Amino acid sequence: MPRPTKIAASPPAGVEEALERLGRRIRTARLRRRLPQAELAARMGVSRFVVADVERGKPTTGIAVYLGALWALGLLGQMREVADPDRDEEGKALERAHSPRRAHRRGALSDDF
Amino acid sequence: MPRPTKIAASPPAGVEEALERLGRRIRTARLRRRLPQAELAARMGVSRFVVADVERGKPTTGIAVYLGALWALGLLGQMREVADPDRDEEGKALERAHSPRRAHRRGALSDDF
DNA sequence: GTATTATGTTGCTTCTAATTAACATCGCTT
């Protein structure tokens, strides 16, 4: 993602940690299946170097590459649970509080009942 | 991710679906919290246009941007479950079958006992 | 109804993700 993007150049600790963990796990799954990087790459339609980047948790690599690796390993299903609105308790509470409309916010909204 | 990458240009159906779902969910979480795209973007250190891309599920956008959005919304925790080796039954089975080593594969491996 | 804010869209620029090729190194396998 060209242009010095703060979040990619120096991600918050949580993001970096999540990335490295995801990369390690993809590598583990690949090794268990005895696939060379080059073969996984071929299935995804990318070069082997991109697979190596993914396994290192490179932040600037496109998300489709990461999801593609999960897909090629048969592990994409677990993405269904991420950010599920039904499980977002904080979000649900906020929605109940305000009117459930679009964004707007700004300064003092007067519905602070 | 510059250079025509097959997986990003025309992702497999499952990947595209997962991406659009993720984008929609990020949008939903943002609206519930009454944050404008520009404000979420500011917290992440990117421009508002990138947030719009994420909510549309753009495949070529860097993974750090997606994870950064989840992070800024307090939803990053759910990434812990993705590709968990303990839950990869297929991988575990394969590991038990072969020697649990590195990759190699190639043609006829002779350990077909 | 009017002002204000949010989001979408277009065009342009800048910087880099991903490719390829060549070589080094590390691990298996025999």
Added chain:
DNA sequence: AAGCGATGTTAATTAGAAGCAACATAATAC
């Protein structure tokens, strides 16, 4: 211990991601 395959590393190239500006449209607040 020799050979082969997998992975790491470097360098050069190129097409595109992300930034920014300006304007249009849509939705909310007053």
